[in-house]
Structure formats: C-alpha cells, structure tokens
Amino acid sequence: MKLIETHAHLYSEQFKPDRAEALHRAVAAGVETILLPNIDHTSIDAMLELEAAFPQTCHAMMGLHPCSVGPTFEKELQRLEDWLAQRPFVAVGECGIDLYWDKTFLPQQQEALRVQLRLAKQYDLPIVLHTRSAFEEAFALVAEAQDGTLRGVFHCFSDGVAEAERIIALGGFKLGIGGVATFKNGGLDKVLPHVAVEHLVLETDCPYLAPVPYRGKRNEPAYLPLVLHRLATLLGQDPEAVAAATTRNAQELFRLA
Template structure:
C-alpha cells in the first residue's frame, strides 16, 4: 500500500540519531511520502536539511505554531512570509490556536492565525490547523476567512460529530492519527458517520503514538496502525482507505 503521512515532525531532536532508519522503516511500511509541518524559526534549518537530504520523500510546510506565538511573534511572521516568497512549500502550517497550556496569548494567536490564513490564500496553499482546546476559536477565524479559495486540514482531529460536520461544511479535511486507536479517544463514535473522502492520515510524530506503542516515540512507520483502525471503524478494506486517503492528500497538497 502507498500511504501519505500528512503530519510528521521528523526533523525533531528525537529523530536526530536515526532519521535514515526511521525513513527506511516508513518505506517498508508503505509510507513513501512524508509532509513536515514547521514550528518556528528554530526548526526551519533542520526541517529543510532533512528535505534536501530526502527530497523524494520529505516535503516541508512553512508556518508558526500557536505555542510559539510570543511577544515577538511579528518577527516570526515576517520570517515565514519571506520563506514563502523564496521557494515552494506544500502548505502553510502548522498554525492555529492552542489554549491547553496558556490562555493569555489568545489575541496574539488570533492575529498570527489571521496572518497565516491570508498567506495561504495569497500563495494558494492549503493550511494545516492546530486547534488544541480551541476548536471554536480557530473555527471562527477560518470560517471568517473562507471565501471559497481556502483549503486545508484540521490536524489531529479528536472532536465530536458536530465539529466534524462543521469542518466538512468549510470544505476542509480532518487529519486522523493515533487518537483513533485509543480506547477512550472518542473517534469510534465519530468516524463511522464520516465519508472517507474527508479524511487524511497522520502520525504527528514523535507525539501521540498509536496503540500498542502509546507512550513511546511515534514515527511514520506506525501510520498503518492508524489506517487499519480507520478501516475497521468504517467497515472498509485497508486497501480502500489507503487508496482514498492517498488520493485526497495528493489533491489537497497538490503532490505529484
């Protein structure tokens, strides 16, 4: 099976000792394309170096993570805008709103997200959204910006059916990862009611490893575990899920 990994922090320090081995394991598992979201200025070099080393497999996004939105976030935005003007990326991201750890920076996170929504439209790129403990706040800004040209993914989707239907109504996709395999993850009550065409697959590695690796370092080679869980919940063959999610990711991110 050919599976596209739509969200992997493969450039992170946790993979520094074994980038190549992780990529070999991914290829052996049928994961031949890996999309890498940026975090902030501190991750750009490592991400682009990995892309340059493995250009057939690794593809970079450019964005500012909401947890990196601080007092000088405007400088971060200028930097990412400069990068977007210099070379191609597969998406703007990851960006969004995160109120899990800290609610005091909400106005700055909102401003940063609005700016990145504008950049996604300006460069005709999909946007990859992080919405931890902040679905309503992020959804509101995306809906406000949606003029029929925006497209993208609500990454690490773990909300309910009502939220899923609102995402679909915006014309966006949902990124499904390891949470789908968790006993109390809640997606067993949502995914059976969602058409496969609205889903893409991701690991969000090194975070959120699927069962039976929960609590350990996640990696792209574990993506088939997510695929098989999605297939079981939808009552479909794994091959059908692989084919459909690959096609959706290729169209959304305009991959060759």
C-alpha cells in the same frame, strides 16, 4: 499500499539518533510521502535539511505553531513570509490556536492565524491547523476567511460529530486522523463511522501521539499503517480501499505529483 503521512516532525531532536533509519522504516511500511510541518524559526534549518536529504519523500511546510506565538510573534511571521516568497512549500502550517497550556497570548495567536490564513490564500496553499482546546476560536477565524478558495486540514482531529460536520460544510477541508483513533477512550470510535472517507487524511504527528500498541513511546511514520487499519475498522471498509482514498485525498489537497 501506498500511504501519505501528512504530519510528521521527523526533523525533531527525538529522531537525532536514527532519523534516516526511521525514514527507511516508513518507506518499507508503505509510506511513500512525508509532509513536514514547521514550528518556528528554530525548526526551519533542520526541516529543510531533512527535505534536501530525502527530496523524493519529504516535503516541507512553512508556518508558525501557536505555542510559539509570544511577545515577538511579528518577527516570526515576517520570517515565514520571507520564506514563502523565496521558494515553494506544500502548505502553510502548522498554525492555529492552542489554549491547552496557556491563554495569555490568545489575541496574538488569533492575529497570527489571520495572517497565515491570508498567506495560504495568497500563495494558493492548503493550511494545516492546530486547534488544541480551541476548536471554536480557530474555527471562527477559518470560517471568516473562507471565500471558496481556502483549503486545508484540521490536524489531529479529536472532536465530535458536530465539529466534523461543520468542518466538512466549510468546503475544502479534511480531518487529519492519527493515533488518537486507536486509543480506547479517544472518542473517535463514535465519530469516524459517521464521516465519509473522502474527508479524511492520515497522519502520525510524530514524535507525539503514538498509536496503540506503542502509546506513550516515540511515534514515527512507520506506524501509519496502524492508524490506517484502525480507521478501516471504524469505517467498516477494506484497508486497501481506505489507503487508496486517503492517499488520493492528500494528493489532491496538497497537489502532490
């Protein structure tokens, strides 16, 4: 099976001891492509170094994570605009709204998302959305920006059937399914049987949200087959068929060769 990992922070410090080994484990597990979401200006160098070291496997995005939006967010946005003008990226992201820890900068997060939605359309790139404890706030801005040309992923989807249906109705958007699908009380066992596989892509969000039986430990792309098999079980489909469908979805969305 050939899988595409659509969301991996493999450049993070948690992989410093064994980054190359983790990548080789992923390839051995069937993960042929790994997409790297950016966080802010502090993560760009490490992300691009990883992409340069493994150009056939790793592909970088460019974006500003909502948890990095603060008083100087305009400078961060200018940096990402400069990078998008310099060279190709596979997506704008990771961006969105996060109200889990703090609501202080909600207006700034909203403005940062508006800017990145505009950039995604300007550069004809998919947008990768983080919506933790903020689905309604993020969805409203995405729906407002959708003119038929916007496409992307609601990363780490963990909401309900109604939210999934609203995303699908937007057109152009996929649900990013990761380790939460394997959690006993994750809730996706009640949602994914109602979602057609053509609306789904696979991800780990490593080093976070490791799937069962590694929950609570460092996540890595080599665990993506565990997500695949759980998804296949919930959909009642053959894992090979789900692998082929989700890989095709990612290839089309991110325009991967």
